[in-house]
Each structure stands twice: as C-alpha cells, then as structure tokens.
Amino acid sequence: MAVPFLDLKAIYNEIRTEVTPEINDVLESCGYVLGPKVAAFEEKFALITGSRYCIAVSNGTAALHCMLSASGLEPGSGVIVPPNTFTATVEGIILAGMVPVFVDTEDRTWNLDPVLVEAFCEKNRTPRGVVDPRTGAVVRAVMAVDLYGHPADHTRLESIAGANRMMLFEDAAQSHDANRDGSPAGSFGMAASFSFYPGKNMGAFGEGGAVTTDDKELNDKARSLRDHGSRDKYYYEYIGHNYRMCAIQGAVLGVKARHIHRWNDQRREAASRYEQLLKGLPLQLPEEAPSTRHVFHLYAVHTPRRDALRDFIALRGIASGMHYPHPLHLQKAYAYLGHAPGDFPVSERNSLENLTLPMFPGITPAQQLEVADAITAFFRE
Ligand SMILES: Cc1ncc(COP(=O)(O)O)c(C=O)c1O
Incomplete structure (x- = not known):
C-alpha cells in the first residue's frame, strides 16, 4: 500500500459541507479582501493563541516581516535565529532591515538552544549590549522557531532575552494550537508569526498568515503595515505593504479554527x-x-x-x-x-x-x- 506524506483531500472532505456556505457568503458579498470573515477569524485565532490581538496577513513570510517592522526595533539590529529552519524565518529578519545572527539548536527538540544563546550573550556582552562579532550588529532580539510543531523553550529564552535587553519573537508557523508550560504557541514573547500555507496544521485554501501579540502598539502598526501603512483610507502613516488576507481564506480558516x-x-x-x-x-x-x-x-x-x-x-x-x-x-x-x-x-x-x-x-x-x-x-x- 502506498502511503502519502499528507492527505489534504481527507481534510477537505471532512469540512466540505461546513466550508462551502462560508465561501459562498464571500462570493455573494463580492467583498474579496479582509472584511467580516477575516475579522471573525482574527478574533477566534487570538483566543486559540491566548493573545490579545491577531492580525491576519497574506502569508507567513509577510507575518514575519510585518511583526519585526512593527516591533519598534531599529533597522540594523541583530536577531538571534537558528540555522535549522525554513528560509522564510531569516528572510523576514532581512526584509525588516535586521541582521540574522545564527545560534545552534538542541539535539533533542532541534529548537534554539537556550544554553548556547546564553553562552553567546555572555561571550559577546559589551557596554553597548551584546554585539555579534561577525557583523558588528547589536543584538536586540531572539527569534525562536517552534520546529516540527514543538514549542521552543520560550520560558528560558524569554528570561535570557530580558536579561540582555532583547525582545523574544516566536516563529509559530508549524505550531498552531501547541502549548508549553501552560501557554499556547503564539503567546510567548513580544509577538508571534504564523503561516497558513495549505500543508500546515491549520492550512488555508491558498496562502495566509498572522501575527499575534498582546502589545497594542505592535498590533496597531502591523495592522497598518499590512495595508500600505494606512490607518484611514488614503492617509499613510508608514511605507507599508500589500499583505492583506483574502476574504475566502478568512472564511476557510474560521471553519478550520473549530477543528x-x-x-x-x-x-x-x-x-x-x-x-x-x-x-x-x-x-x-x-x-x-x-x-x-x-x-x-x-x-x-x-x-x-x-x-x-x-x-x-x-x-x-x-x-x-x-x-x-x-x-x-x-x-x-x-x-x-x-x-x-x-x-x-x-x-x-x-x-x-x-x-x-x-x-x-x-x-x-x-x-x-x-x-x-x-x-x-x-x-x-
Ligand atoms: C518555520 C516557518 N517559518 C515561516 C514560514 C513561511 O510561511 P509562508 O510559506 O506562509 O510564507 C514557514 C512556511 O513554510 C515555516 O515553516
């Protein structure tokens, strides 16, 4: 018997009767971008991730970019990141004008190793902060990835980050509904990013992503950046992007959030x-x-x-x-x-x-x- 890697058809068959009317609502409304289905999904996903805010965007790479750009960190800041991840984690850092600083992973969970992060900080601490000897960047953040669906050790990473005046971010593209130390993936650190690429645990019928955070300022700025840097139509506070989520993906993800x-x-x-x-x-x-x-x-x-x-x-x-x-x-x-x-x-x-x-x-x-x-x-x- 052949065994497939993934069976998306089985999941589609399971929710077909639930998801079809939701998609039809969007088609009938002719409101194809953002709108009530996306807003309803944002509310549900904020609950799942134990976060005050959820900003739905067009994909996980956009979520990473938007999250870091909205964080208040200066361009040029160093961001500690494992080399054992999908390239988008590092692309997000570079798109936000920041500098990737690789630190190795644990060999049991394959996630960023807090012991090595701490050792890196100790070795490279200066009066200006922790300075990456390779690039000269002052390291201002740690980006932990919940690889394979196993949350990184955010509790320890957050305390190391805090002690070194760094922010902790979570790339939770692979860990929807995971949990560690009583807290859901998406709730650790300053903010988290998610991907809803079709093969993910919670996959859209196309591309999708989200940022989750408790920080109002980060929420407001990320929400603005996803829509060309505007808060009110045709008034631009920032140079932003077109990272809006399509309404059909909001409808699909709203159904998938139930399951x-x-x-x-x-x-x-x-x-x-x-x-x-x-x-x-x-x-x-x-x-x-x-x-x-x-x-x-x-x-x-x-x-x-x-x-x-x-x-x-x-x-x-x-x-x-x-x-x-x-x-x-x-x-x-x-x-x-x-x-x-x-x-x-x-x-x-x-x-x-x-x-x-x-x-x-x-x-x-x-x-x-x-x-x-x-x-x-x-x-x-
Ligand atoms: C760890 C990780 N980060 C980021 C991404 C990027 O997400 P997307 O493909 O939706 O841009 C992915 C998706 O493959 C991923 O696995």
Whole structure:
C-alpha cells in the first residue's frame, strides 16, 4: 500500500459541507479582501493563541516581516535565529532591515538552544549590549522557531532575552494550537508569526498568515503595515505593504479554527503509534519536553543512514520528506555572513540525518504499520 506524506483531500472532505456556505457568503458579498470573515477569524485565532490581538496577513513570510517592522526595533539590529529552519524565518529578519545572527539548536527538540544563546550573550556582552562579532550588529532580539510543531523553550529564552535587553519573537508557523508550560504557541514573547500555507496544521485554501501579540502598539502598526501603512483610507502613516488576507481564506480558516485542536489530537495519537511501532530500531525518535503539547506538524526521525532509508521506503511507496536538507548558514543566499561547515554541528547533523514520515490527521493505523514495516525491513537487511 502506498502511503502519502499528507492527505489534504481527507481534510477537505471532512469540512466540505461546513466550508462551502462560508465561501459562498464571500462570493455573494463580492467583498474579496479582509472584511467580516477575516475579522471573525482574527478574533477566534487570538483566543486559540491566548493573545490579545491577531492580525491576519497574506502569508507567513509577510507575518514575519510585518511583526519585526512593527516591533519598534531599529533597522540594523541583530536577531538571534537558528540555522535549522525554513528560509522564510531569516528572510523576514532581512526584509525588516535586521541582521540574522545564527545560534545552534538542541539535539533533542532541534529548537534554539537556550544554553548556547546564553553562552553567546555572555561571550559577546559589551557596554553597548551584546554585539555579534561577525557583523558588528547589536543584538536586540531572539527569534525562536517552534520546529516540527514543538514549542521552543520560550520560558528560558524569554528570561535570557530580558536579561540582555532583547525582545523574544516566536516563529509559530508549524505550531498552531501547541502549548508549553501552560501557554499556547503564539503567546510567548513580544509577538508571534504564523503561516497558513495549505500543508500546515491549520492550512488555508491558498496562502495566509498572522501575527499575534498582546502589545497594542505592535498590533496597531502591523495592522497598518499590512495595508500600505494606512490607518484611514488614503492617509499613510508608514511605507507599508500589500499583505492583506483574502476574504475566502478568512472564511476557510474560521471553519478550520473549530477543528484544529481535535486534528492535532489525532496527530498526537498517530505520533504515539509511531513511537510504539518504531521503538527499538536504531532511529532517534521525536521527544516532547515536559509540560509540552507537541502538535507534530512533522514527525521527524533521525539516522545517519537517512538517504538509504529514504530510497528504500520510497521503493515500497512510502512518501517522506527532509526538513531541512541543507542548513541556512551553508546556503548560497547567506554566504555573505561568512559561515563554514562545522559552525553549527547540531543543525548540520539534523540536515544530514532527518527524515520526516507521513503525518496528517486521519492517518490510519494500517498506513502507519506499512511505514513501520518498511523501515523495519530496511534495518533488518
Ligand atoms: C518555520 C516557518 N517559518 C515561516 C514560514 C513561511 O510561511 P509562508 O510559506 O506562509 O510564507 C514557514 C512556511 O513554510 C515555516 O515553516
């Protein structure tokens, strides 16, 4: 039996009767951009993320850009970020005129390592603040990514950031409805950004994103920046962007907001089944920190034999992914930062060893058994 990586059709079938009238409302209203469906979604998503404000935007990269541009940080500020993330995290920093400062990740959760962040701050503290020795930028922020759906250790990162006069931001593109230390993803630090790209745990029927925050000033500015820097029509306070969310995506996401918690419970059940099926094999399985709700956007296992395993299971019809196969500090786009192999060993190991297995709400025990049988056969041969 072939097993797909993701089954978007199953989710669509499940909500078809709920979502169709919502989309029809938009079509009948002929109000295709922002409007009441987007505003209603913003209210619901603020509740899910335990935030006072939610600003819906056109995609997750726009959310990152908008969030940082609205933060009050000066252009040229350094922002600590893991190299083990999707390129958009770093693009958002650069689009906002800031400087990425890579720090490595933990090898259990693959998220930004608070111990290394603290060590970086101690080593590079000056009377002007923490100065990145590579670029000379004064580091004013930490951008933690909730990779694979596991929230980073925001409690520790926030206290390190606070002690060093830095703001904490959260790239929560992969962690809708996750939770750590009693707080939902999207509620940590100064603000968080989300993506609703179709394959995300909460995916739109196209592109979408959001910023969540408790900070009124950040909310007001981000809301203005998403719509050309205007507060009142045709009066421009800032040079902004066209980052508005389409009304149809607001309608779709409003429906998906009703289901996200249950869908994530299904992902968590599927993760427990994988754990039972795969334990005992020479594979590093995902770990969940105490007091954490991991929402398994991706189920990532690690082995030095990753490429051979991936080819072997592909021959049996098992789809898989690699997130991500090349760390950002070694990409051509970021070569100007002057990094070399060996600079961030954990992220580099992740890039060589991670394999992401089929994972979606509704994946059946039979499909998971098929995946596990193929992996077991590989290690037996
Ligand atoms: C960690 C992370 N950050 C940011 C983004 C960017 O989101 P989008 O593709 O909606 O621009 C993604 C999406 O793939 C992501 O996984």
